Amino acid sequence: MKTSTLRIVVILAAICIAGITTTQVYWVRKAFDLKQADFDRQVNTALFSVAQQFFKINNTPTPAINPVVQISTNYYAVMLNSDINPSILEFLLKTEFDKRNIKADFEYGIYDCSQECMVSGKAVWTGSPRLDQDFATMPSLHNASYYFGVRFPGRGAELLNQMGIWTFSSLVLVLVIIFFAYTLFVILRQRKLSEIQKDFINNMTHEFKTPLSTIALSAEVLRNQAHQPHSERVLNYTNIIEQETIRMRQHLERMLQVARLDKAEWQLKKELVDMHQLIQETVESMQPILQEKRASVLFTFESQHCEVVGDRHHLSNIIFNVLDNALKYTNQQPEITVSTHMKGNHLFIQVKDNGIGISEEHQKKIFQKFYRVPTGNVHTVKGFGLGLSYVKQVMEVHQGNISLKSELDKGSMFILKFPLA
Numbered sequence: 299m300k301t302s303t304l305r306i307v308v309i310l311a312a313i314c315i316a317g318i319t320t321t322q323v324y325w326v327r328k329a330f331d332l333k334q335a336d337f338d339r340q341v342n343t344a345l346f347s348v349a350q351q352f353f354k355i356n357n358t359p360t361p362a363i364n365p366v367v368q369i370s371t372n373y374y375a376v377m378l379n380s381d382i383n384p385s386i387l388e389f390l391l392k393t394e395f396d397k398r399n400i401k402a403d404f405e406y407g408i409y410d411c412s413q414e415c416m417v418s419g420k421a422v423w424t425g426s427p428r429l430d431q432d433f434a435t436m437p438s439l440h441n442a443s444y445y446f447g448v449r450f451p452g453r454g455a456e457l458l459n460q461m462g463i464w465t466f467s468s469l470v471l472v473l474v475i476i477f478f479a480y481t482l483f484v485i486l487r488q489r490k491l492s493e494i495q496k497d498f499i500n501n502m503t504h505e506f507k508t509p510l511s512t513i514a515l516s517a518e519v520l521r522n523q524a525h526q527p528h529s530e531r532v533l534n535y536t537n538i539i540e541q542e543t544i545r546m547r548q549h550l551e552r553m554l555q556v557a558r559l560d561k562a563e564w565q566l567k568k569e570l571v572d573m574h575q576l577i578q579e580t581v582e583s584m585q586p587i588l589q590e591k592r593a594s595v596l597f598t599f600e601s602q603h604c605e606v607v608g609d610r611h612h613l614s615n616i617i618f619n620v621l622d623n624a625l626k627y628t629n630q631q632p633e634i635t636v637s638t639h640m641k642g643n644h645l646f647i648q649v650k651d652n653g654i655g656i657s658e659e660h661q662k663k664i665f666q667k668f669y670r671v672p673t674g675n676v677h678t679v680k681g682f683g684l685g686l687s688y689v690k691q692v693m694e695v696h697q698g699n700i701s702l703k704s705e706l707d708k709g710s711m712f713i714l715k716f717p718l719a
Contacts, residue, residue: 304489308482315475322471326464333461334371337400337453341374342366344394345448349376351390356380372453377445382408387446392422405449510546513539566609566695570719573604573613573645577636580617591625593632600639605719608696616692617647619685620712624651627671627710640718647714656704664702665690 349365358380365377391406404422517539581588581595588595606613624634628651635650656664660671667687686700693700697717704710 304485311478311482315478319471319475322468326461326468329461329464337402338368340398340400341448341450342368344391344398344400345374345376347394348387348390349378352378352380352382352386355386369447372450373447374449375445375447377443379443382444382446384408388422391448402450403452405451406446407449408446409444513543566612568607568609570605571608571610571613573606573647573716574599574638576610576614577617577638577647580614581621581636584618584621587622587625591632593625593634595621596633596635598635598637600637604638604640604645606645606696606716607719608716612692613696616689616714619689620649620714623685623712624649624653624710627651628653643718645716645718647716648711649714650709650711652709655706655708655710656702657706661702661704665700 345366346364350360353360356378358378361377361379367375367377369375387406387408391404395401395404406422578597587593621634621636625632630652633652635648637648637650639646639648656671663669664671665686667684669687690700693714693716698715700715701713702710703713
């Protein structure tokens, strides 16, 4: 999928999600408002009926105005121009609320004209009992005679409980958004992996194309000169074929190693390894490359013997990979310093070079598989982006770690940390 197409798909999907979310919020709010209005209407009707019955019981005329006053969203006052019996009030409230299917918990209080405060009352819970309320805190009305107040402390929660389908649809929408975000993350990750795979195939093609071309050319020259006495020239072409064959074998071995690491097929032959000796042997094996690059390697070892427990083959490979990077990524004659020191129960191996360095934005990614740092004007550097990923995995299997300190145009220093034997 092209970048532009993917961007359009993501934008359209985001717009759709935003539109659905906005619509859902609007209708949930609308439904809540309707539930709230219906609740207020039912409560007002029930309280008006209670007031009418009190007027009949006390044989008082019904007032011209509605005796029910809604003070706030969850507090109602009912004006009665006569004494109020708490037992009768509670019975009538329960009866009228049950008739209208009002299941919310409520509190009621009776205003005492002589003391000018709310004194008598009770909390009525439809569910489990709660702590008693202080009815003196229920607000009083100024310039009022006899009245009682009713408050619904859990009114909002009760309304939400009645909106079951809307709550369910909102949860489904949240799950859809989470699924969309996860799917988008997977798509972008797969796209990145696809680009990495494409780069890997291109790099591998170029890496194999060069030695194969060289081998084919050398073989053709040898065939043409098979009957001519040019032993020295034949020997040179034979050496070329041998070197290119070794080079291809190294590439294949590296890819096979990474494949085995991906499958966790570790077959370590652990033994005591003198790291100083191993470093020197590895550098000795790289002499042809060092001579070709005119590179110099300086050793600074803190002690004579420094042993770790590990697989000699893999440990040699990680030293080779780090040194090989120091040789490849430079615009001048390579100068490499390999130093070691011990701290506590660990051995630290530092490989410092005078190369082009690595910017901070790339330092966290260089240990990822297939990742290669853009090299600017340096186009001769080849590889698969597997070396440092392999080094990191080997270090972790040996209970060690690798870190990097680098600045652009000032070189890099890789630090390998091993537990001592």
